[in-house]
Amino acid sequence: MTGAPGAAHNPETTTPAAAASGGRSASGPPGTGSVAEWVMRSRIFDADDLRRAHTRIAHEIVERNHGADDVVLVGLYTRGVAIARRLAEVIEGFEGVQVPVGALDVAFYRDDIALRPVQPLGPTEVPVDVSGRVMVLVDDVLFTGRTIRAALDALTELGRPRAVQLAVLVDRGHRELPIRADFVGKNLPTNEADDVRVRLTETDGPEATDGIELWSPSEARTTDKVEPAPPTGGSA
Amino acid sequence: MKHLLSIADLTRDDIEEMLVLAESFREVTQRDIPKVPALRGKVVVSLFYEDSTRTRISFETAAKRLSCDVMGFSVSSSSVKKGESLRDTVQTIEAMGIDAVVMRHSAAGAPNRVADWIDAHIVNAGDGCHEHPTQALLDLLTLRRHLGAGLDGARIAIVGDILHSRVARSDALAFAALGADVTLVAPPTLLPSTLAGWPVSVSHDLDAVLADLDVIYLLRIQRERQNEALLPSLREYTARYGLTVERAGRLRKDALVMHPGPMNRGVEIAAEVAEGPASVITEQVANGVAVRMAVLYKLLGSGASGVVGPGAVVGASGAHVEGATLG
Numbered sequence: 001m002t003g004a005p006g007a008a009h010n011p012e013t014t015t016p017a018a019a020a021s022g023g024r025s026a027s028g029p030p031g032t033g034s035v036a037e038w039v040m041r042s043r044i045f046d047a048d049d050l051r052r053a054h055t056r057i058a059h060e061i062v063e064r065n066h067g068a069d070d071v072v073l074v075g076l077y078t079r080g081v082a083i084a085r086r087l088a089e090v091i092e093g094f095e096g097v098q099v100p101v102g103a104l105d106v107a108f109y110r111d112d113i114a115l116r117p118v119q120p121l122g123p124t125e126v127p128v129d130v131s132g133r134v135m136v137l138v139d140d141v142l143f144t145g146r147t148i149r150a151a152l153d154a155l156t157e158l159g160r161p162r163a164v165q166l167a168v169l170v171d172r173g174h175r176e177l178p179i180r181a182d183f184v185g186k187n188l189p190t191n192e193a194d195d196v197r198v199r200l201t202e203t204d205g206p207e208a209t210d211g212i213e214l215w216s217p218s219e220a221r222t223t224d225k226v227e228p229a230p231p232t233g234g235s236a
Numbered sequence: 237m238k239h240l241l242s243i244a245d246l247t248r249d250d251i252e253e254m255l256v257l258a259e260s261f262r263e264v265t266q267r268d269i270p271k272v273p274a275l276r277g278k279v280v281v282s283l284f285y286e287d288s289t290r291t292r293i294s295f296e297t298a299a300k301r302l303s304c305d306v307m308g309f310s311v312s313s314s315s316v317k318k319g320e321s322l323r324d325t326v327q328t329i330e331a332m333g334i335d336a337v338v339m340r341h342s343a344a345g346a347p348n349r350v351a352d353w354i355d356a357h358i359v360n361a362g363d364g365c366h367e368h369p370t371q372a373l374l375d376l377l378t379l380r381r382h383l384g385a386g387l388d389g390a391r392i393a394i395v396g397d398i399l400h401s402r403v404a405r406s407d408a409l410a411f412a413a414l415g416a417d418v419t420l421v422a423p424p425t426l427l428p429s430t431l432a433g434w435p436v437s438v439s440h441d442l443d444a445v446l447a448d449l450d451v452i453y454l455l456r457i458q459r460e461r462q463n464e465a466l467l468p469s470l471r472e473y474t475a476r477y478g479l480t481v482e483r484a485g486r487l488r489k490d491a492l493v494m495h496p497g498p499m500n501r502g503v504e505i506a507a508e509v510a511e512g513p514a515s516v517i518t519e520q521v522a523n524g525v526a527v528r529m530a531v532l533y534k535l536l537g538s539g540a541s542g543v544v545g546p547g548a549v550v551g552a553s554g555a556h557v558e559g560a561t562l563g
Contacts, residue, residue, distance in 0.1 A: 105260070108272035108302075108533075117538040120260035157269050 037218040038195065044170070044188060047210035053185035054083070057167050058090035060183050061136055068097040070133045070162070074104050076151055077121035079140040082202040083169060087138065102126030104137070106150035126158050135161040136183075140198040142168040145179035170212060172196050186212070193217055237538070239351050239358040240531055242367040243409040251376065251413055252385075258377050258523070258530035265301065265526050275302040278335040278536050283309045283326070284361070285316075285341040290497055290521060291361050291370075295338045298528035304536075307334070322346065323353055330354040335536055339363075344402075357535040365400050371496055372406035374527040376414065378520050379451065382492055388415035391448055393439075395421040395477055396455030396504055399428050399466075403496045404455055408436050419445055421477065425466040442477050446486050453494045454479055454504045470503050477504070484509045492516050 045053065062068050068091050075084030081103045088099045107113075107120040137151055148166060155164065167183035172190040190196060195215040199208045237250070246254075264272055280299040284292055299306045309329070311317070316325060326337065336357040339347050344364035351358045362368040376387075383390055392411050398404045398420050411418050412435035420427065421439045431438060439445050446452075457473055467473050474480070479493065484506070487493075493505070493515045501507040510517060 107260070108264070108274035113274055113537040120257065123260065123263040153273065157267060 038215045039218045041194075041214045041216050043211055043213050044186060044196075045210075045212040050169075050185075050210045050212065053169060054086050054090055057183045057185060058087045059094070061087070061165070061167065062091060062095055064165070064182070065134050068095050068099050072100050072102060072126070072128060072130055072133050072135050072161075074102040074126060074130075074135055074137055074155070076137065076139040076147060077103060077105050078203050079198050079200055080104075080138045081122070082200045083140060083167075084136075084138040085202070087167070100126075100128045102128075102130075104151055104154055106147060106154050109150035109153040111146060111150070124154070124158075129159055130155070130161045131159040132162050134163045134165065136165045136167055138167045140169050141196045142166070142171045142179075142181050142184075143174055143196075145175045145177035148179050149177050169198055170196050188214070190214065191216065237534055239347070239360075240369055240535065241347050241351065241358065241360045243369045243372050243406045243413070244367070246369075246413070248413050251373070251410060254373060254527075254530050254534060255377055255380055257534060258373070258527045261301075261526040261529040261533070262377075262523070264529070265522075271301045271303060273303045274533060275299075275304045275536050278302075278304045279307060279333065280304045280336045280338060280532065280536075281307045281309055281329055281334050281356075282338045282361075283329070283340070285311050285322075285339075285346075286362065288340055288362070290524070291340065291368075294521070294524040295359075295361060295370075295528050298525050299338075299532055301525070302529055302532055302537075304335075304532065322350065326350050326354050330356055336532065359531060359535065362402055364402065365405075366402050367406045368402040368496075369406050369410075370524070370528055370531055371403050372410035373531070374520055374524040375407055375453070375494060375496070376410055377523045377527050378494070378516050379411075379492070381519075381523075382516065383450065386415055387411060390416045390450045391419070392416045392451040392453060393419045393421050393442075393445055393449050394436075394453045394455065395442060395479070397426045397457055397461060398422045398455070399426045400458065400461070401455050405434075407453060408434055412436065421445060423467070423473070423477070426461070442483070443486075446483060447488070449487060449491050451492045451494060452479060452487065455496070456498060457500055457504050459500075474503055478502075479505045479509050481506050481508050484512065484514065487514065494520060497521065 061071060065071055073084040073088055075081035084101050088101045091097060091099050103122060103125050105120050105122055105124050107118045110118050112118065135155065137148065139147065142148065152164065155161070165182040168181045169185040170188050171181055171184045171186070172188045172194070174190070174192050188196065193216065197213045197215055199211050199213065201208055201210060264270055282292055282295055296306050296308070314325070329337070334356050336359060337350065337354070338359045338361050339350060340361040341347065341363050344366035346363050347358050347360040360367060360369055379387060379390075394404050394407060404420070408418050408420065418436040419439055420431070420436050421442050424440060427438065457467075457470065459470070461467050462470055484493070491514055493509060493512070495505055495510065495517050497517065499505055499510055499517070501510060509515065
């Protein structure tokens with residue numbers, strides 16, 4: 001079981017910016033039950049870095065699968081869907097193949113439904129029969145792996161792909177399940193309490209600039225590398 | 237949200253949130269395998285002290301599509317026949333380890349009483365002449381799919397036996413909560429003696445309001461009412477308040493015809509109208525499953541199950557989360 005200290009954490013009450021990081025903070029960041037000030041520690045990617053990462057991942061997907069004919073890109077809500085569309089655009093640019101893009105909502109397959117409100121983020125839509133094809137799941141941040149586990153359950157109801165691969169923009173570690181990505185934009189060491197925020201104009205509004213940011217709760221700065229402590233007690 | 241007892245307990249935001257959730261479940265119900273594991277291991281008891289086919293089957297289908305275990309309880313084959321009280325019955329059932337009770341009872345307020353007695357989540361599936369909240373939510377989901385997200389300014393008439401109808405009360409509250417302009421149309425004998433607290437206007441003349449309506453919602457006329465001298469005759473009711481083919485022709489072209497079922501064809505609605513292009517009656521039934529999935533998911537699957545500490549539950553799904561008042 002994760003997050004005994006984080007059990008009191010309520011994702012709905014973090015800052016709006018944290019909430020905007022895409023409902024994907026599966027069980028974390030833990031230890032933030034007390035209202036935390038979030039501080040941006042660094043901007044990992046700017047728009048150009050992001051574009052290059054998309055380009056490289058797109059090439060790797062095509063190289064690994066000896067072409068793009070059988071590939072279906074399936075994004076996980078919310079940002080995974082936008083990233084999947086971008087990857088499809090890049091692939092069409094250099095390979096001349098229109099790769100089908102789908103969207104997958106995993107809310108009803110999560111294992112933490114009893115622990116916190118889990119809202120569906122959009123309708124599951126996969127435009128083609130995935131049976132016999134290579135399905136590439138696309139998400140923005142790979143953290144505990146629980147979202148991907150839920151996605152693996154959800155996709156069994158869409159058919160039986162020949163293979164399932166995983167592409168993510170950021171792998172931030174702290175896996176709680178035996179899951180790894182096949183295609184990674186950036187491996188990013190983080191503290192468990194940190195929050196990795198991916199910004200995309202499609203999902204964050206036209207005024208947002210594309211990029212990836214690393215945020216931390218302000219009190220964690222003083223204790224940097226240390227295991228995040230449970231919230232100092234007594235305030236309940 | 238701990239229980240769903242009445243529409244009156246819900247804010248506009250609560251209702252809209254539930255409808256958005258129901259839209260997701262509509263997509264689930266249209267899949268080849270219309271089932272998700274969301275509430276695996278949860279036990280839902282359907283406790284019906286009154287006859288029902290569609291509501292009961294709709295709830296049980298919804299629960300099964302969420303992977304709940306469903307226990308049916310039928311009064312005719314149970315200890316209720318031996319004189320067991322409601323309180324003893326529900327406490328016995330709860331002792332077996334259940335998570336939710338879907339309950340219909342002929343007494344208004346019975347689900348509220350049960351909610352005080354036991355700790356499980358209670359869903360009101362109709363209590364006497366009081367409320368039938370999931371019917372109102374499925375009606376809203378149906379309207380929303382035709383009229384768009386809000387009902388602001390939509391003109392809706394609810395026609396028929398308002399006095400005995402829990403659907404009328406729940407619908408009037410729900411439609412008004414989303415901004416609709418609701419008119420109750422009925423003979424004076426079938427209206428409550430006071431409409432204080434109802435956000436509606438009243439008319440005794442269907443023909444006068446017909447042409448302006450966006451939606452006409454017909455209620456079932458129960459044949460017993462004729463014996464109670466509330467109606468001169470069913471024929472006279474049909475003549476003044478029935479949606480006949482002739483009246484339907486005077487509706488606006490895009491007006492919708494709704495009915496909660498079961499219908500008395502030829503009494504409150506002509507068979508041709510029930511089958512006609514303006515009728516969304518079968519859609520209402522289909523949307524019932526999605527709405528009831530949303531309700532069960534909201535109650536049982538939103539972190540309000542008591543698995544985590546009270547600190548996490550309070551406010552977890554908005555201001556309406558009830559405190560731990562049910563010792």
